[in-house]
Amino acid sequence: MAIRWLPDTRVWILETNHSAYALGIHPEGWLQHLYWGSRLVDPGDYPEPGHEYRGSSFDVGLQPEEYPAWGGTRFGDPCLKVAYADGCRDLRLEVRGHEIAADGHHLAIHLADPHAPYGLEVTLHYGLVPAEDIVVRHAEIANGGGAPVDLETALSAAWNLPPGAYELWHLSGAWGAETQVQRQPLAGPGEVLLESRYGHTSHAANPFFALSPVGETGETAGRVWFGALAWSGNWRIGVRTTNDWTLVAGGVHDFDFRWRLDPGEVWRTPAFVGGFCQNGLGGMSRRLHRYQRRHVLPAAPTPFRPVLYNSWEATYFNVTQEGQAALADRAAEIGVELFVVDDGWFGTRDHDRRGLGDWTPNPAKFPLGLGPLAEHVERRGMRFGLWVEPEMVNPDSDLYRANPDWVFHFPHRPRSEHRHQLVLNFAREDVRTHIFGVLDRLLASHAVSFVKWDHNRPWTEPGWPAAPAERQREVWVRHVLGLYEVLDRLRAAHPAVTFESCAGGGGRVDLGILARTDQVWASDNTDAYDRLRIQEGFTLAYAPRTMMSWVTHSPTWANGRQLSLEYRFHVSMAGGLGIGDDITKWSDEEMSRAAGLVAQYKDIRPLVQAGDLHRIQSPRASDITALAYVAEDRSEAVLFVYRHRTGPMHPHTRTSAWVRLPGLDPDARYQVEGERVRLYHGGDLGALRPVSGTALAEVGLDVGGLNGDYASRVLRVRRA
Numbered sequence: 001m002a003i004r005w006l007p008d009t010r011v012w013i014l015e016t017n018h019s020a021y022a023l024g025i026h027p028e029g030w031l032q033h034l035y036w037g038s039r040l041v042d043p044g045d046y047p048e049p050g051h052e053y054r055g056s057s058f059d060v061g062l063q064p065e066e067y068p069a070w071g072g073t074r075f076g077d078p079c080l081k082v083a084y085a086d087g088c089r090d091l092r093l094e095v096r097g098h099e100i101a102a103d104g105h106h107l108a109i110h111l112a113d114p115h116a117p118y119g120l121e122v123t124l125h126y127g128l129v130p131a132e133d134i135v136v137r138h139a140e141i142a143n144g145g146g147a148p149v150d151l152e153t154a155l156s157a158a159w160n161l162p163p164g165a166y167e168l169w170h171l172s173g174a175w176g177a178e179t180q181v182q183r184q185p186l187a188g189p190g191e192v193l194l195e196s197r198y199g200h201t202s203h204a205a206n207p208f209f210a211l212s213p214v215g216e217t218g219e220t221a222g223r224v225w226f227g228a229l230a231w232s233g234n235w236r237i238g239v240r241t242t243n244d245w246t247l248v249a250g251g252v253h254d255f256d257f258r259w260r261l262d263p264g265e266v267w268r269t270p271a272f273v274g275g276f277c278q279n280g281l282g283g284m285s286r287r288l289h290r291y292q293r294r295h296v297l298p299a300a301p302t303p304f305r306p307v308l309y310n311s312w313e314a315t316y317f318n319v320t321q322e323g324q325a326a327l328a329d330r331a332a333e334i335g336v337e338l339f340v341v342d343d344g345w346f347g348t349r350d351h352d353r354r355g356l357g358d359w360t361p362n363p364a365k366f367p368l369g370l371g372p373l374a375e376h377v378e379r380r381g382m383r384f385g386l387w388v389e390p391e392m393v394n395p396d397s398d399l400y401r402a403n404p405d406w407v408f409h410f411p412h413r414p415r416s417e418h419r420h421q422l423v424l425n426f427a428r429e430d431v432r433t434h435i436f437g438v439l440d441r442l443l444a445s446h447a448v449s450f451v452k453w454d455h456n457r458p459w460t461e462p463g464w465p466a467a468p469a470e471r472q473r474e475v476w477v478r479h480v481l482g483l484y485e486v487l488d489r490l491r492a493a494h495p496a497v498t499f500e501s502c503a504g505g506g507g508r509v510d511l512g513i514l515a516r517t518d519q520v521w522a523s524d525n526t527d528a529y530d531r532l533r534i535q536e537g538f539t540l541a542y543a544p545r546t547m548m549s550w551v552t553h554s555p556t557w558a559n560g561r562q563l564s565l566e567y568r569f570h571v572s573m574a575g576g577l578g579i580g581d582d583i584t585k586w587s588d589e590e591m592s593r594a595a596g597l598v599a600q601y602k603d604i605r606p607l608v609q610a611g612d613l614h615r616i617q618s619p620r621a622s623d624i625t626a627l628a629y630v631a632e633d634r635s636e637a638v639l640f641v642y643r644h645r646t647g648p649m650h651p652h653t654r655t656s657a658w659v660r661l662p663g664l665d666p667d668a669r670y671q672v673e674g675e676r677v678r679l680y681h682g683g684d685l686g687a688l689r690p691v692s693g694t695a696l697a698e699v700g701l702d703v704g705g706l707n708g709d710y711a712s713r714v715l716r717v718r719r720a
């Protein structure tokens with residue numbers, strides 16, 4: 001499994017465990033995409049460069065290029081579009097050479113504009129992740145000439161699909177309804193543009209795509225080509241179909257983008273990760289999850305994400321030392337491991353109209369600072385965490401009064417406020433220095449071991465008057481790079497601190513932020529039933545261990561739905577478990593049930609956070625949702641079953657559900673632990689008789705004890 005160069009045909013073949021990606025040098029010198037799909041037995045079977053679509057004088061520009069640059073005969077989405085200082089905007093790239101790393105897992109292809117004085121050089125990078133059938137691509141654009149070059153489009157990669165008709169799977173939504181699974185046939189010629197122009201990743205769309213041949217692919221089988229961008233700012237993924245040819249081009253959005261490359265400078269695009277598999281959407285997700293666990297997520301100080309308590313829905317801005325200490329006492333009683341004080345602890349922050357930006361404890365709420373509360377929490381065996389929103393400022397704050405120029409703004413124009421706040425310009429070094437200093441001191445002085453980093457509005461009026469005119473539009477990118485820089489510096493300075501990404505819920509979930517944060521807050525919508533759909537979409541692309549989910553109040557603020565404590569826990573236990581209700585109001589009986597559920601979560605946590613997810617039944621499909629996490633060595637599993645409502649059915653199916661349990665070793669025998677579980681139409685399994693992995697997958701289980709609407713069960717399955 002490695003990268004090979006075939007000099008005779010001038011072809012590179014990139015093989016992973018199950019897939020292959022091939023490209024070569026066309027006789028005219030340009031880089032031609034050749035193949036992406038299953039691994040072929042014989043290297044000679046891969047297509048060779050040379051062939052291209054040609055017809056009338058209008059049927060031109062249909063060449064399957066690896067990294068299309070705009071110039072000459074090209075009419076689609078370019079990956080690269082530049083303006084040279086002499087006014088020329090026609091870009092030509094020729095292959096100049098390549099290197100394959102000694103381990104055979106990295107390829108760099110060097111391209112250059114043949115007009116030497118322009119000095120424009122492009123290096124395409126391909127990193128191979130053989131076990132997950134993933135190729136990680138990015139590009140570096142260097143100005144080796146004597147005059148500035150303006151980049152007008154500089155995408156990360158283009159992915160050519162084999163000819164055919166596809167349907168597109170993607171994630172869209174809104175605040176409170178993030179990551180909803182969308183399935184969209186690419187009905188004919190045209191382009192589907194997935195994008196964000198909000199400045200941050202966005203709730204409305206997520207930088208992830210999957211394509212499958214029409215009608216072929218489902219959860220468990222079928223071919224799927226997929227990809228995700230490692231970028232937390234404006235992004236675009238364009239899926240363009242011309243005749244039967246589909247091209248996906250993505251990267252930093254070229255909307256209002258311009259990047260000045262001075263002589264000697266290099267621009268490095270974010271990574272665009274792509275993969276191929278034959279085991280449907282489930283196979284895709286498991287590959288993406290493993291890839292994130294092994295190659296993307298930062299090394300965390302604890303092997304598993306702790307059970308956390310978050311104060312937001314319990315106290316909102318009404319934070320006091322006594323109130324938080326009382327919550328912490330109760331949290332410790334039920335087994336919480338990390339206590340997080342959300343918004344409202346700092347500055348004059350009694351509501352959302354003031355205080356943002358002043359990151360010092362409110363003296364009325366914390367007369368002796370945060371120290372006493374942090375110690376109180378630690379004495380109860382928990383770690384202490386804080387909410388911050390470092391990229392934002394209320395105009396009614398000391399920070400803004402002292403530095404009104406630090407926010408995005410255009411001269412002579414109003415500064416639009418959302419949630420009464422403005423966006424600090426992280427492209428500015430003075431802003432980054434200030435924020436790093438404030439947070440560095442906060443983390444050093446208060447035994448803070450967890451930070452929830454929020455971002456609660458889109459960007460508007462993205463002006464940066466202090467920058468030279470030709471660099472003004474770089475602000476979209478430089479803010480994100482500045483955010484990454486501050487996070488990287490904080491992590492380096494405080495390696496024991498873990499970070500959660502939040503943007504009003506799941507507005508900043510992507511592979512870029514996940515390289516710097518340990519987990520994300522998936523949605524402000526904490527209704528457990530709605531959450532099943534949000535979590536289904538989230539796990540299509542992102543690892544369940546990053547997906548924080550709190551048990552909150554019933555009826556929920558979001559929609560008034562009433563759900564049992566068990567159902568709420570069972571939904572949250574399918575990701576990173578948190579609790580976010582006012583637990584001082586829970587009865588003794590609720591406290592003891594909650595303690596039991598937290599203990600059960602700690603027991604199954606290694607499976608949920610490091611196992612392979614199998615989505616068995618979708619909440620979009622029926623009244624039953626089912627999913628399982630299977631240990632990588634298939635020695636055990638945990639099965640989650642949710643019944644949303646009963647219907648006028650056979651008496652037996654009113655209280656039970658039939659689910660298959662895939663993913664186990666077909667030949668091994670397993671014990672299903674729990675009462676009222678039978679092999680379908682068979683005898684009781686509860687601690688009675690072990691059955692094979694095949695039987696669990698093919699015959700399925702009859703899970704009883706699902707009485708009434710919104711009933712749920714969590715079952716443990718162990719190799720006998």
Ligand code: GLA
Pocket residue numbers: 312342343387454456502503504505521523524
């Ligand atoms: C955002 C977050 C919430 C909470 C509030 C605090 O909306 O998503 O979880 O932290 O901000 O203001």
